[in-house]
Amino acid sequence: MSKIKRAAWRSFKDIEGVLKQAKNIYLLKHFGKDFLIHQVQSGIRSSRLRQRTKIRVAVAYIKEAKIRRVVHILQYRPTVQPAADWIARDVKRTSGW
Structure with missing residues (x-):
């Protein structure tokens, strides 16, 4: 496989894991393996x-x-407001001077 197809497959690997655990039949039908294979073949x-x-x-x-x-x-x-992600951590602040 080419580099683009391998990168595409890696990015959709987590979606495939979610689909395996999904119980919704319509979800599986809509985002089945055909969708994944098509995206990999087209190289995203x-x-x-x-x-x-x-x-x-x-x-x-x-x-x-x-x-x-x-x-x-x-x-x-x-042109659009940039996406921001605020992450609160339990990290102690370093002591000042």
């Missing part, structure tokens, strides 16, 4: 899907890191 050409995966990866990275607050780290479009 939709710019909206690419942006969603980028935002999801960035938010996951921020949540894993020991960052107390994150503001305006993701900009969805330059």
Whole structure:
């Protein structure tokens, strides 16, 4: 498989896990393996899907890191208000001087 198809498959791997646990028949019908295979074959050409995966990866990275607050780290479009994600952490502040 090409690099684009492998990257597409990795991004949709978590969706496939959710579908395995789903009990809703209509959900499985709508987002079945045909949907996943089609997106992998097309290499995620939709710019909206690419942006969603980028935002999801960035938010996951921020949540894993020991960052107390994150503001305006993701900009969805330059004309629209940027997406912001505030993460409250139980991290002690370092002592001052």
